[in-house]
Amino acid sequence: MNTKKIMMGLGLAATSVFTPFTFAKDVLTSTPVTYMLSEQLMQGTGVETTYLPPKRYGIERLVNWFAGKGQQQVIKAGQEATVAITLGAIWHLDPTYVYARQGNVRLIEIDASQAISPRAQGVAALTLEDGETSKYAWLNPTNLIRMAAIVGDDLQKVYPQHQVKIEKNQQALMLQVRELINLQQDVIFEKEIDSVVLLNESLEDFASGNQLFVVDRQFKPELEWSEVEKHSLKAQFEQDKTLWLVTNKRPSKMLNALIPQDRILQIDVIDRWGSKGIKIEDSLARWRL
Incomplete structure (x- = not known):
């Protein structure tokens, strides 16, 4: 026993x-x-x-x-x-x-x-x-x-x-x-990304590391945006056709309604293992744009 x-x-x-x-x-x-x-x-x-x-x-x-x-x-x-x-x-x-x-x-x-x-x-x-x-x-x-x-x-x-x-x-x-x-750098050059608006504080290092000029920051959750803030964000992108929005989340319907989809860059901030994990055979996959 x-x-x-x-x-x-x-x-x-x-x-x-x-x-x-x-x-x-x-x-x-x-x-x-x-x-x-x-x-x-x-x-x-x-x-x-x-x-x-x-x-x-x-x-x-x-x-x-x-x-x-x-x-x-x-x-x-x-x-x-x-x-x-x-x-x-x-x-x-x-x-x-x-x-x-x-x-x-x-x-x-x-x-x-x-x-x-x-x-x-x-x-x-x-x-x-x-x-x-x-x-x-x-x-x-x-x-x-x-x-x-x-x-x-x-x-x-x-x-x-x-x-x-x-x-x-x-x-x-x-x-x-x-x-x-x-x-x-090739992707950023090809897409002509220079000036950006950041939607999350975690993106500061990405912007700095890639020498992007941060025009504005909107770190409040989307549900808390006022109508004035929504209008201001939309106006920024209408006035500056070279401006890009950088987000760490999949763009919502509301965000797509305010900003052209082809000027939104979604970044994986790699803050958790999640469903993607880290693949040993391609360890830097999640860092690619």
Whole structure:
């Protein structure tokens, strides 16, 4: 009877290793961009990366999930992990390391947004109107190169036995990001996108990274727009035929009624795993326009 229980326990343990979004052996993370970086850099090493939160949860909901339903899961994951990759420098409330460390005080934090070193190489962080730092630095593709360098350098130190492989993966990822930058610029040039109106604060990094001139910002939910605001937005696009609207959501019927569809650019802000996830064979797909 005891033997049977032991075998059942081993079976459950084996299942947990190979089931997505369960407990990790090596690297823990909580955002699609840090998962992408870890998976690409550690390809061919056998080191596993686990994405901790539920697929449907966006970055704005993670703090509550870690403090509530996810707390015990994360602590247990921390017991078997070596590294937690965070965005702590630009997202001070990033809960990944804080909670996972409760299961393993020896857990190593790698901050993808700023190197934890005397030189402290970091991403180009934006300060928003309210004085807070934008969390969406990954929408500026140039920042992805810096993130890859920061995470790659640290992973080589944590896993010196895989140093050559990680370095090779890092160089390949940086090349892919440079190709992405060229592709984005080609689309922006072809569509003649220069001046824009932003519909969400998360798009600030995208606009800055692509050197777009922000004419206006309308961050209120559409349901709260007054008739005056609707008329003003429509008038802006009637008066300036080169103006584009950039949104992080599928354009609504109301928005399409106010603005020509061929002057609306929808951006995936990659703030959650969602239905698309991160495809290892095409890890930058969601960054393409």
